[in-house]
Amino acid sequence: MFKDSLGRGARAVDAHFAGVLGGVDDLPVTRAMGYAVSGGKGLRGWLVLESARLHDVPRDRALWPACAIEAIHAYSLVHDDLPCMDDDDLRRGRPTLHREWDEATAVLAGDALQALGFEMVSDPRCHPDAAVRADLTLSLARAAGARGMVLGQALDMAAERTTRPLTLDQITALQSGKTGALITWSAQAGARLARADLAPLTAYAERLGLAFQIADDILDVTGDADTVGKAVGKDAARGKATFVSLLGLDGAKRRAQTLVTDACDALSSYGAGADALREAARFVISRRT
Amino acid sequence: MFKDSLGRGARAVDAHFAGVLGGVDDLPVTRAMGYAVSGGKGLRGWLVLESARLHDVPRDRALWPACAIEAIHAYSLVHDDLPCMDDDDLRRGRPTLHREWDEATAVLAGDALQALGFEMVSDPRCHPDAAVRADLTLSLARAAGARGMVLGQALDMAAERTTRPLTLDQITALQSGKTGALITWSAQAGARLARADLAPLTAYAERLGLAFQIADDILDVTGDADTVGKAVGKDAARGKATFVSLLGLDGAKRRAQTLVTDACDALSSYGAGADALREAARFVISRRT
Numbered sequence: 001m002f003k004d005s006l007g008r009g010a011r012a013v014d015a016h017f018a019g020v021l022g023g024v025d026d027l028p029v030t031r032a033m034g035y036a037v038s039g040g041k042g043l044r045g046w047l048v049l050e051s052a053r054l055h056d057v058p059r060d061r062a063l064w065p066a067c068a069i070e071a072i073h074a075y076s077l078v079h080d081d082l083p084c085m086d087d088d089d090l091r092r093g094r095p096t097l098h099r100e101w102d103e104a105t106a107v108l109a110g111d112a113l114q115a116l117g118f119e120m121v122s123d124p125r126c127h128p129d130a131a132v133r134a135d136l137t138l139s140l141a142r143a144a145g146a147r148g149m150v151l152g153q154a155l156d157m158a159a160e161r162t163t164r165p166l167t168l169d170q171i172t173a174l175q176s177g178k179t180g181a182l183i184t185w186s187a188q189a190g191a192r193l194a195r196a197d198l199a200p201l202t203a204y205a206e207r208l209g210l211a212f213q214i215a216d217d218i219l220d221v222t223g224d225a226d227t228v229g230k231a232v233g234k235d236a237a238r239g240k241a242t243f244v245s246l247l248g249l250d251g252a253k254r255r256a257q258t259l260v261t262d263a264c265d266a267l268s269s270y271g272a273g274a275d276a277l278r279e280a281a282r283f284v285i286s287r288r289t
Numbered sequence: 290m291f292k293d294s295l296g297r298g299a300r301a302v303d304a305h306f307a308g309v310l311g312g313v314d315d316l317p318v319t320r321a322m323g324y325a326v327s328g329g330k331g332l333r334g335w336l337v338l339e340s341a342r343l344h345d346v347p348r349d350r351a352l353w354p355a356c357a358i359e360a361i362h363a364y365s366l367v368h369d370d371l372p373c374m375d376d377d378d379l380r381r382g383r384p385t386l387h388r389e390w391d392e393a394t395a396v397l398a399g400d401a402l403q404a405l406g407f408e409m410v411s412d413p414r415c416h417p418d419a420a421v422r423a424d425l426t427l428s429l430a431r432a433a434g435a436r437g438m439v440l441g442q443a444l445d446m447a448a449e450r451t452t453r454p455l456t457l458d459q460i461t462a463l464q465s466g467k468t469g470a471l472i473t474w475s476a477q478a479g480a481r482l483a484r485a486d487l488a489p490l491t492a493y494a495e496r497l498g499l500a501f502q503i504a505d506d507i508l509d510v511t512g513d514a515d516t517v518g519k520a521v522g523k524d525a526a527r528g529k530a531t532f533v534s535l536l537g538l539d540g541a542k543r544r545a546q547t548l549v550t551d552a553c554d555a556l557s558s559y560g561a562g563a564d565a566l567r568e569a570a571r572f573v574i575s576r577r578t
Contacts, residue, residue: 107368107371118429119431133426154397155316
C-alpha cells in the first residue's frame with residue numbers, strides 16, 4: 001500500500017540523513033537540524049525515490065536528492081514557523097523548532113539545512129556524472145529561491161498585507177511557488193538522475209502540487225489540530241483567500257479531484273510502472289493530515 | 290592601488306548582481322536582496338576575481354562565483370543582524386535589513402540570497418565544464434553550512450551562553466568557520482575555475498581570514514561606529530573573549546602582522562603576479578572600516 005511505501009521511504013531518508021549529520025559537530029544546531037527533518041510524511045523524498053525507481057536509478061544514489069529535498073522543505077517550515085513569519089507553535093504534532101529550542105537556533109538550523117540540501121545533491125555519491133549533479137543543483141536552487149519557493153512565500157506575505165483578497169489566478173501562482181516548485185523538483189529528480197525526458201513527471205507534479213495545496217486548504221477548514229499536527233482554521237480566521245473561500249468546499253474538492261485525474265493521465269507513457277505515483281496522487285486528496 | 294581595484298571589483302559584482310536580479314519579480318524581498326548585497330567592501334568577491342585573474346580565467350566567468358560568494362556573505366549578515374541573533378541596527382553605515390524593511394523580509398531575503406548563491410555557481414555561464422560547477426557548488430555548500438560558516442555561528446552562540454570565556458584555540462576554531470570558510474573559498478575559486486592546485490591559495494586565505502578577524506576585533510576596540518559602519522565595543526561590553534582580550538592590543542596586532550607575512554609568503558609560487566593579493570592582505574590589517 002502507498003502509506004507503507006511512504007513510511008519505508010521516510011525511514012530510509014531519516015537513516016541517510018542521520019548518517020550525513022553524523023559527520024557534523026554535536027551542537028544544539030545539529031540536533032535541531034535532525035529534529036526539523038524528522039517526523040514529517042516525507043512525501044517529497046518519496047517522490048524522488050519513486051521517480052528514481054521508475055527510471056531504474058539505484059536507490060543509494062536516489063537517497064541523496066531525496067534527503068536534499070526533505071532538508072530544503074524542512075528549512076522552509078522552520079523559518080515559516082518563526083514568530084516574525086507565521087508564528088506557529090505546533091508542527092508535525094510537536095513543538096515548532098523555535099519553541100523547542102529558540103529563535104536563533106531556528107534561524108541557524110534552517111540556514112544550515114538549506115546549505116546541506118545543496119551539499120547533498122552536489123556530492124559525487126549522488127551521481128558519478130558531474131553534469132547530472134550540476135543539473136540537480138541548478139534546478140534545486142531555482143525551485144527553492146526567489147523564482148520558486150521564496151517567491152511563493154513573498155507573494156503570500158504581500159497578500160497578507162493587502163485588504164484585497166487574491167484571485168484564483170493569483171493564489172494558483174502563489175502556491176505553484178510556495179508548494180509546487182519543490183514537489184515538481186522531487187518528481188522530476190528520477191528523470192534528471194537518468195537524464196530522461198522531464199515532461200511527463202513535470203505535468204504530473206504540477207497537477208499534484210496544486211491538488212496537494214487545495215487539500216491543505218480543505219484540511220484547514222475540515223480538520224482538527226490533533227489529527228493534522230499543526231494549527232488549523234488560521235486562514236479563515238485571518239479572512240485570507242484560499243481555494244476553499246474562492247471555490248467553496250465542494251468546488252475545491254471537485255477541482256482537486258480533476259487535478260488528480262489529470263496528474264495520473266500525464267503518466268500514461270510509463271504504463272503500470274507508475275501506479276505507485278498515481279496512488280500517491282489519489283492519497284494526497286484523501287489524506288487527513 | 291588596492292582600494293581602487295577593490296572598488297572596481299565591487300562595482301562589477303553589483304552590476305552583475307543587478308542583471309541576475311533583473312529576471313526576478315519586483316517585490317519587497319527582491320529589493321531587499323539588492324540592498325543586502327550592496328554597500329559592502331566586496332573583499333570576498335574581489336578575492337574571487339583576483340584569484341581568477343591569476344589563473345587567466347575570463348572575468349565574465351569569474352563574476353558568477355564572485356557574485357555568489359557576496360550573496361552568501363550578505364545572507365549571513367542579514368540573518369546575523371536579526372533581533373534574535375546579534376540584534377544590530379547598523380550595517381555598512383545603513384540601517385540593517387530588518388530595520389529598513391521588517392524581520393520577515395529579512396528572513397526571506399536571506400534565504401533567497403543563499404539559494405541564489407548556489408544558483409549562480411551552478412549556472413552554465415559560470416563555467417562550461419559541469420565538473421567545475423559541481424566542484425564549486427560542493428565546496429561552497431561545505432564552506433557555508435554546518436561544517437563551515439554556520440558551525441562558526443553556532444559555536445559563537447554557544448560561547449555567548451556560557452560564563453567560561455573561550456580559549457585562543459576555541460576562538461581560532463570559531464573564526465575559521467565564521468569568517469575563514471568563505472574567505473578561503475573565495476581565494477580558492479580562481480584555482481577551482483582553472484582546475485589548478487588549491488594549496489598555495491588555501492594557505493594564503495587561511496592566514497588572511499584569521500588576520501581579518503583579528504583586525505575586526507581590534508576595530509571593535511579602537512574604531513568608532515561612524516567610520517566602521519556598524520556598532521563597535523559590543524564584544525567588550527558583553528565580556529566576550531576576543532583575540533584582543535586574550536592577546537592584548539599589541540599582541541593582537543603582532544599576531545595579525547605575522548599572519549599577513551605568512552599569507553604573502555604562501556603565494557611565492559605565483560611570483561609578482563600575486564602582488565595584488567599580497568597588497569590585499571596588508572590592507573586587511575591596516576583598514577579602518
